[in-house]
Amino acid sequence: NAGVTQTPKFRVLKTGQSMTLLCAQDMNHEYMYWYRQDPGMGLRLIHYSVGEGTTAKGEVPDGYNVSRLKKQNFLLGLESAAPSQTSVYFCASSQARGGETQYFGPGTRLLVL
Amino acid sequence: SQQGEEDPQALSIQEGENATMNCSYKTSINNLQWYRQNSGRGLVHLILIRSNEREKHSGRLRVTLDTSKKSSSLLITASRAADTASYFCATAPGGGADGLTFGKGTHLIIQP
Numbered sequence: 001n002a003g004v005t006q007t008p009k010f011r012v013l014k015t016g017q018s019m020t021l022l023c024a025q026d027m028n029h030e031y032m033y034w035y036r037q038d039p040g041m042g043l044r045l046i047h048y049s050v051g052e053g054t055t056a057k058g059e060v061p062d063g064y065n066v067s068r069l070k071k072q073n074f075l076l077g078l079e080s081a082a083p084s085q086t087s088v089y090f091c092a093s094s095q096a097r098g099g100e101t102q103y104f105g106p107g108t109r110l111l112v113l
Numbered sequence: 114s115q116q117g118e119e120d121p122q123a124l125s126i127q128e129g130e131n132a133t134m135n136c137s138y139k140t141s142i143n144n145l146q147w148y149r150q151n152s153g154r155g156l157v158h159l160i161l162i163r164s165n166e167r168e169k170h171s172g173r174l175r176v177t178l179d180t181s182k183k184s185s186s187l188l189i190t191a192s193r194a195a196d197t198a199s200y201f202c203a204t205a206p207g208g209g210a211d212g213l214t215f216g217k218g219t220h221l222i223i224q225p
Contacts, residue, residue: 033212035215043213043215059212092156099205100144101161102158104157105155107153107155
């Protein structure tokens, strides 16, 4: 039981490049989330999904897109990376709605030059 | 926006002492949770307290919630070097909305 895994662990991009971050969970959770964490800050919600085929915007969605084609996977895409997107990205999943306990992946460090 | 705000931002104590962290929030909540983050790692859930609960225990952790003051505290008793980490409170808004809103965290250092 791996829990929540994220790929890649670290990536360097140039401004304008695109990339996709992959999150996978093996707990059969319905709900999945993408957060970003900047230095000295707590986590901020980017997008989330309440089930396969659904997505919704969080607090800071601009510049990101997401897809949930399979229940166990949640993809975060950056179409045209900007230096302001330099951050650590965390994926999380939960079984229940309404902000119940979330299980986090180890994070992806992204540096945009 | 940051819903929860932890206080203090940083705390350094001797091993064996108790550590207390506080969290204040702004709007009504369904529940409040505390998470720990070791340096460079993901967050680990510690404890969840619901809006109709006042106190909860889990091992060396004690959490209180005062909804009238919109505040919570996390007490770690008999601290250990392994407790060195950042601690975040996270609130779940009332009404069943999704996602958690995190504070900026308290960085706890346990001196051996």
